[in-house]
Amino acid sequence: MKNLTNFWAEVDEQGRLILPAEVVNRFGLETGAQVFVEEEANHLRFHRSLSHLARIYIEPTDRCNLNCAMCIRQSWQESMGMMAKDTFEHLLAGIRALPAPPSVCFSGFGEPLAHPDIVEMVSGVKSFSQNVELITNGMLLTQALSSQLLEAGLDMLWVSLDSANPDVFADVRLRANLADIFQNIRRFSQARNQLGRPEVKIGIAFVAMKRNIAELPQLLRMSGQLGASRFIVTNVLPYTPEYCNEVLYARTLNDIAYYPSSYAPQLEMPRIDLNEATHNPLYQVMRTGCAVTTYGDKPGRGTNSCPFIARGSTAIAWDGGVSPCLSLLHTHTSYLNKRERHSKRYVIGNVNAIDLGILWNSTQYMSFRERVQTFDFSPCTVCGGCDMSLANEEDCFGNTFPTCGGCLWAQGVIQCP
Numbered sequence: 001m002k003n004l005t006n007f008w009a010e011v012d013e014q015g016r017l018i019l020p021a022e023v024v025n026r027f028g029l030e031t032g033a034q035v036f037v038e039e040e041a042n043h044l045r046f047h048r049s050l051s052h053l054a055r056i057y058i059e060p061t062d063r064c065n066l067n068c069a070m071c072i073r074q075s076w077q078e079s080m081g082m083m084a085k086d087t088f089e090h091l092l093a094g095i096r097a098l099p100a101p102p103s104v105c106f107s108g109f110g111e112p113l114a115h116p117d118i119v120e121m122v123s124g125v126k127s128f129s130q131n132v133e134l135i136t137n138g139m140l141l142t143q144a145l146s147s148q149l150l151e152a153g154l155d156m157l158w159v160s161l162d163s164a165n166p167d168v169f170a171d172v173r174l175r176a177n178l179a180d181i182f183q184n185i186r187r188f189s190q191a192r193n194q195l196g197r198p199e200v201k202i203g204i205a206f207v208a209m210k211r212n213i214a215e216l217p218q219l220l221r222m223s224g225q226l227g228a229s230r231f232i233v234t235n236v237l238p239y240t241p242e243y244c245n246e247v248l249y250a251r252t253l254n255d256i257a258y259y260p261s262s263y264a265p266q267l268e269m270p271r272i273d274l275n276e277a278t279h280n281p282l283y284q285v286m287r288t289g290c291a292v293t294t295y296g297d298k299p300g301r302g303t304n305s306c307p308f309i310a311r312g313s314t315a316i317a318w319d320g321g322v323s324p325c326l327s328l329l330h331t332h333t334s335y336l337n338k339r340e341r342h343s344k345r346y347v348i349g350n351v352n353a354i355d356l357g358i359l360w361n362s363t364q365y366m367s368f369r370e371r372v373q374t375f376d377f378s379p380c381t382v383c384g385g386c387d388m389s390l391a392n393e394e395d396c397f398g399n400t401f402p403t404c405g406g407c408l409w410a411q412g413v414i415q416c417p
Helices: 021-026 085-096 118-126 143-152 166-172 178-194 213-221 241-246 279-285 356-360 363-374
Strands: 037-039 044-046 055-058 103-106 131-136 156-160 201-208 230-235 266-269 291-294 313-316 321-323 332-336 339-343
Touching: 085 118, 085 356, 103 118, 118 131, 118 143, 143 178, 156 178, 156 230, 166 178, 178 201, 201 213, 213 230, 241 332, 313 356, 321 356
Parallel strands: 055 103, 055 313, 103 131, 131 156, 156 201, 201 230, 266 291
Antiparallel strands: 037 044, 313 321, 332 339
């Protein structure tokens, strides 16, 4: 399918906007689909239709071969398990029946390569998916497994790397060996060329903290050595009190520069060099209390906006439970503004009992997506003052479980591939 990024649309005699067929198909704009539209100064922003299931996160297992200090596993009492063959077959049947092929990412809160059937799982979804991705810590990525994944049809490999320094890396990723991971990535890069699949991409996922942020430039400079062409940086989400002191976004959550506001002074900035002369002045500018626009784009565009809803995605746990996002996949404890916060798991249904398409189109799920797209939740990430902000069960605006006002994904602080 032709991937259009810029195109002309035509207005017919009835004032209806006619889009290219490729765009209509890619965004699931079926007859009767509703599209949320935002009006801005010089253009309109169209959001994906809420009826379009475009991306599926599959958690093959919540078990892991590592014991990382900042992992969600440090704060939960969840049972550990592997996705059963029957569960995967039910899920595969649901994917097969969807009106348009989704992209699939093997992810979740375990190590996908720890599942003994991961190659078969990749091959199975590739039969019905336009794009298949997988994220790994890299330790189990042997040369043989790399070849098998490529032959199964994997389109992109994400590797979690938080440092280019072995000592810093070992301090974060317990039981991991950075030299082995680098070697495994290089072998995967070589294998994609040897097997005639040079188009397969390698991405690096970096969890930014005070202790490792200085390592990011060196890791970016290593992209050529590793064959990586994509990088995604996310902040750490503290699951223990100790990691509250590692966050790099304590001020960002309350900084007006990152929130679109008609009350704050409006500052329009051009493209400008970031160097010794501009570094400190630009830092001071961002602290003046102005709502900033940088050559037409707003840093605050990603606030109060769920990236999972925006991408038309859903998440499937290893037991078959269907959740709206990765954050709601498991019950866990984290820390928001240094206060302990409990997030309860939210499951729409289970693919072992109900077809994925039926669950996606259910009144319950559609109503939830509409509520999140409007995002009329209390601003817990900014306020965080009342006890309601310490859980996702209700908020001071009258919303009931699950509430999303305390979600850091929705504020552009945490992000996933």
